[in-house]
Amino acid sequence: MTESPSNPAEQRRVRVWFGTHPIADHTSALDQAAQYEEAMRRRFASLRVTNEPVLTATTPGRVR
Template identity: 65%
Template sequence: MTAIVDPCPTDRRVRVWFGEHVIADYTAEPTTAIQYQAAMTRRFASLRVTIEPVAVAVDEDAASS
């Protein structure tokens, strides 16, 4: 079974969206991610830019052993 776990609560993922397609995907510590998000928002003013915590899929069987 696979579960979603937040391994490092400080990491953030920034994505630039063209409709439903991701055209840029960047992961970094919060300060750098916020700067990247601001730069992408200026560069791609008409596109949606999101920032969210990083989540990693982890196999529960491997995690418990």
């Protein structure tokens, strides 16, 4: 897949949580994040694992 302004590659953030504290934080492309999430769920079966989209920052005050 090729990145372009109209079709950016989706980035995902996978985190492993110990209570309210993240103990692992990984950001990668969609397919790699899914593999990482699966591996972390196997490794840390009793902990919460989240997989969320990475929010892109926008320039404040700029409207198109």
